[in-house]
Amino acid sequence: MIQDLVVYAVYIGFAIGMLMTFGLILTWVERKQGAVMSDRIGANRAYVRIPFTQIKLVWWGLFHGLADGLKMLVKEDFRPKSYDWYAYMVAPWVAFTPVLLVFAVIPFGGVLIPGELIPPLAGWFGDRTYTMQIAKLDAGLLIVFAFGGLTIIGCMLAGWSSSNKFSLLGALRAGSQMISYELILGLTLLGLILIYGTVDLDDIVRQQSGVVLGFLPAWGIVLQPFAATLFMAAAIAENKRIPFDLPEAESELIAGYFTEYSAMKMGLFMFAEFIEIAIIAALFTTLFLGGYNLPYMHDGGFSFPGGYDVPMSHGAVVVTQVVVFLAKVFLMCSFQILVRWSLPRFRYDQVLRFAWKFMFPLALANLTVTAVAVWLLRMVNA
Amino acid sequence: MTHKRYRRKAYWNRPTMGWWERLYLPEILRGLGITSWVFLRNMGKWMTGRKGALTTYYPEERRSDYARHNRGKHVLTQRPDGSPQCIACNMCATVCPAKVIEIEAAFDPDDPAHPKYPSRFEIDYSRCIFCGLCVEACPEDAIRMVPEVPNLPSGQRMRMWIDREELLNWNPQRDVAKPYPPKGAA
Numbered sequence: 001m002i003q004d005l006v007v008y009a010v011y012i013g014f015a016i017g018m019l020m021t022f023g024l025i026l027t028w029v030e031r032k033q034g035a036v037m038s039d040r041i042g043a044n045r046a047y048v049r050i051p052f053t054q055i056k057l058v059w060w061g062l063f064h065g066l067a068d069g070l071k072m073l074v075k076e077d078f079r080p081k082s083y084d085w086y087a088y089m090v091a092p093w094v095a096f097t098p099v100l101l102v103f104a105v106i107p108f109g110g111v112l113i114p115g116e117l118i119p120p121l122a123g124w125f126g127d128r129t130y131t132m133q134i135a136k137l138d139a140g141l142l143i144v145f146a147f148g149g150l151t152i153i154g155c156m157l158a159g160w161s162s163s164n165k166f167s168l169l170g171a172l173r174a175g176s177q178m179i180s181y182e183l184i185l186g187l188t189l190l191g192l193i194l195i196y197g198t199v200d201l202d203d204i205v206r207q208q209s210g211v212v213l214g215f216l217p218a219w220g221i222v223l224q225p226f227a228a229t230l231f232m233a234a235a236i237a238e239n240k241r242i243p244f245d246l247p248e249a250e251s252e253l254i255a256g257y258f259t260e261y262s263a264m265k266m267g268l269f270m271f272a273e274f275i276e277i278a279i280i281a282a283l284f285t286t287l288f289l290g291g292y293n294l295p296y297m298h299d300g301g302f303s304f305p306g307g308y309d310v311p312m313s314h315g316a317v318v319v320t321q322v323v324v325f326l327a328k329v330f331l332m333c334s335f336q337i338l339v340r341w342s343l344p345r346f347r348y349d350q351v352l353r354f355a356w357k358f359m360f361p362l363a364l365a366n367l368t369v370t371a372v373a374v375w376l377l378r379m380v381n382a
Numbered sequence: 383m384t385h386k387r388y389r390r391k392a393y394w395n396r397p398t399m400g401w402w403e404r405l406y407l408p409e410i411l412r413g414l415g416i417t418s419w420v421f422l423r424n425m426g427k428w429m430t431g432r433k434g435a436l437t438t439y440y441p442e443e444r445r446s447d448y449a450r451h452n453r454g455k456h457v458l459t460q461r462p463d464g465s466p467q468c469i470a471c472n473m474c475a476t477v478c479p480a481k482v483i484e485i486e487a488a489f490d491p492d493d494p495a496h497p498k499y500p501s502r503f504e505i506d507y508s509r510c511i512f513c514g515l516c517v518e519a520c521p522e523d524a525i526r527m528v529p530e531v532p533n534l535p536s537g538q539r540m541r542m543w544i545d546r547e548e549l550l551n552w553n554p555q556r557d558v559a560k561p562y563p564p565k566g567a568a
Contacts, residue, residue, distance in 0.1 A: 036428075037421045041435045229407075342417040343410065358406075 003125050007114060011134045015103050018326070022278035023271050024065040026333055030274075032061065033334065034341040072267035080163050080260045087161035092261065092268035095154025098147040099272050099279055105140040106282050107133040107202045109292050109321040110299040116314045131202050132292070132321070140201035141193065144283065145186060148238070151272070152178040155247065158269070159257035170256025173348060174240060174247035180355040181237040181244075187363035188227040188234065191370035192220055192287055205291030209298045215305045217295035220288035226366045228288045230359055235280040236336060237355070239273060243343040246351050281332030285325065289332070292325035441535035453527035454512060456505055456544070457552040465493070466550055468524035470500040474516035482506040483516060503549060507532055508542040528552060 028043070035042025044061040057063070082088045109132030115125035137143055152175060159171020196204050210218040221228040237244035248256030258269045285291060296304050297320070301312035312320070346354065403409050424434025438445050448454070459467045470487035488501035516525050536542055 033421065036424045036434060037417045039420065039424065039435050041433075041437045041439070044439075338414060338418055338421070342413050 003114070003128060004130075007112070007130050008134065011130075011132065015108070015134055016100070018108075019100060019103060019275050019278060022329070022333065023274045024069070026274045026277055026337075027065045027068060027270075028062055029334065030337050030340070031064065033337050037338070037341050069267065072264050075263040077265070078260075078262040082161050082163045082260075084161040087157045088260075089265075091154050091158035091161060092258075092265045092272075093154070094157055095151050096268045096272040096275075098150035098154075099276050101147045102144050102279050103282065104134040105137055105143045105201055106279075106286055107131060107205055107291060108282075108325045109318060112318060113314055117318060132318075133202055136200075136202065138198075138200050141189065141199035141204075144201075145182070148185075149182055151276070152182075154272075155257050158261065162257070162260035164260050166253045166255075167257050167259045170247045170253045170259070173253075174257055177240070177244065177246060177351055177355075178238055180352060181234045184230060184234040184355060184359045184363050185238060187360070187367055188224075188230045189287065190367050191224050191227045194367075194370050194374050195223055201286050201291075205286055205293065206298075208290040209293045209296070211296065211305050217290060219290045219295075224288070224366070224370065226362070227370075228284075230363055230366065231288070232284060232335075234355075234359065235284070236339060237351070239276045239280060239336075241273070241277075241336070242340045243345050244351055245345060246348050249345065277333050277336050278329060281329045281336065282325075284332050285328040289328050292321040292328075294320070294324055297321075444531070448529070448531065450529065452529050452531075453514065454531040455528050456516070456549060457526055457528050458503060458546070458549040459524055459526060460550060464550075465496075466500060466503070466524060466546070467522050468500050468503060469496055469522055470498050470503075471521065473519045473521065474525055477515045477519040479513060479515065480509045480511050482509045500546065503546040505544050505549070506542065507534055507544060508539050525549075 032042045034040075042061060043064045044058060046061060046063040046067040047056040047058045048063050048066075049056050079085070079088070112130045112132050113125075113127070114130070115122040115127060118125075135143075155174040155178070156171050159167040159169075159174070162168070192204070193199055196207050198204060198207075204220075208217070208219050212218045212222060216222050240247050247253075248258070253259070255266075258266055261269065294302075296302050299317060301317065302308075302310040304310070427434045461467055468485075470485050472485055472487075475481075475483040475485050482505055484502065484504045484506075485500050486502035487498050490497055490499050493499075512527075514527055517527055532544060534542060
């Protein structure tokens with residue numbers, strides 16, 4: 001019992017630490033990558049001076065995230081004279097918390113056997129095994145959607161309780177946009193659920209370590225390339241980032257639904273957005289990029305298509321899986337930032353038309369084709 | 383001769399997207415390809431020690447290619463004995479539109495030809511607009527501007543003043559147009 005508690009405490013610590021680190025790092029990555037992409041240098045002025053020396057650590061501007069956080073902490077905490085101050089205060093947390101909770105069901109590694117990993121504790125842990133996932137729930141994907149859908153409440157609350165028409169307009173936009181794209185997000189994943197026959201994320205990852213057509217890794221992106229593209233687009237729209245950042249279009253709505261927020265409350269909204277980038281990247285990795293496994297890799301090592309098996313020790317497997325998961329997540333974050341710095345913003349009617357008249361039929365078509373294909377394959381195999 | 387009547391086009395900026403552009407996805411991918419290529423190119427340059435951007439890291443790095451006619455710094459000309467040619471008449475300080483020149487006059491009994499001289503001559507470069515009016519106003523050709531830049535960047539405004547000693551400390555031989563010491567000066 002205590003052993004379980006220890007293991008899950010470590011998992012939760014890892015998850016929160018990872019998400020916070022990603023949130024901080026991504027503010028820097030966003031600036032720096034955008035700068036490099038447009039032949040600029042980017043933020044490089046913040047530094048940490050080692051006390052009592054003149055040695056200034058600049059580290060390519062990595063401390064700008066810290067400087068931002070510090071600034072947000074010490075800024076004036078402005079409050080509008082709102083008739084609903086409770087909703088106003090609670091809205092950033094409602095937007096921020098579900099983003100963190102989504103990560104609870106995402107597996108960041110395969111099976112962990114603490115007794116084998118740390119020999120001195122073998123007696124205490126016995127032969128207990130844990131999947132590297134905070135909550136091993138059968139309804140994994142449904143939980144993701146349930147919590148993902150909660151974020152919108154925070155945005156709506158913020159816009160409603162700010163007593164500001166810009167905020168309200170932004171919240172309305174956020175509401176209609178997020179509901180539209182939520183639907184597409186779900187529809188694109190239905191195809192995957194049909195193929196894998198489960199919504200348990202760990203099971204989905206395990207099924208992706210096989211091969212299709214004899215040599216290709218059975219990754220979701222290989223089986224459902226169309227759904228992967230649609231999912232990525234819908235997820236970026238769900239996160240309200242450029243090119244879908246209509247709810248906070250600066251040129252039209254100042255800052256959209258968080259116009260009236262300042263200091264750390266505004267920081268929470270920003271932080272939630274950056275963490276959601278990491279969450280989307282983690283989801284995409286889990287569903288379409290084989291999760292924590294390298295191609296042809298499983299919990300015992302590698303099984304290459306030619307029939308070669310490369311067994312690995314448990315420690316090596318655990319380390320490889322965690323590192324591979326982080327690397328894939330980081331690459332996908334970088335891809336989202338690439339999109340953000342490449343594409344121009346839609347007009348608002350275009351956003352909704354894009355959702356309902358372009359992506360929705362495509363997602364339905366993808367689902368139909370997948371369903372027919374799965375049915376045919378079952379008929380052939382039976 | 384009949385004149386063909388001018389007919390205005392209905393739309394001068396008719397959208398010219400073909401079906402390929404209308405497909406949207408390929409063009410998006412092309413755009414992403416362009417930006418990621420620029421990113422990879424610049425990262426490659428950075429890893430091999432070159433810069434992808436043309437930007438100069440200003441306070442740490444100075445450009446060497448200022449224009450030849452750039453005049454970024456003031457100097458005070460000197461008499462052969464090293465004293466400033468300035469007679470502290472305050473005309474430059476009067477004409478200065480930014481009011482950055484501060485002069486304190488003093489009396490020198492040893493030089494009856496030029497009894498008045500500046501004991502303090504300071505310029506605030508944080509406000510100077512480099513218009514050159516002080517040079518034009520000077521009746522004694524005592525202040526000139528040279529093709530250099532002062533060592534400006536600083537965290538404190540007080541550090542951006544340049545005083546008399548620094549203004550007098552220049553390399554007169556470089557100004558070939560007006561050789562120093564002036565010909566004919568004893």
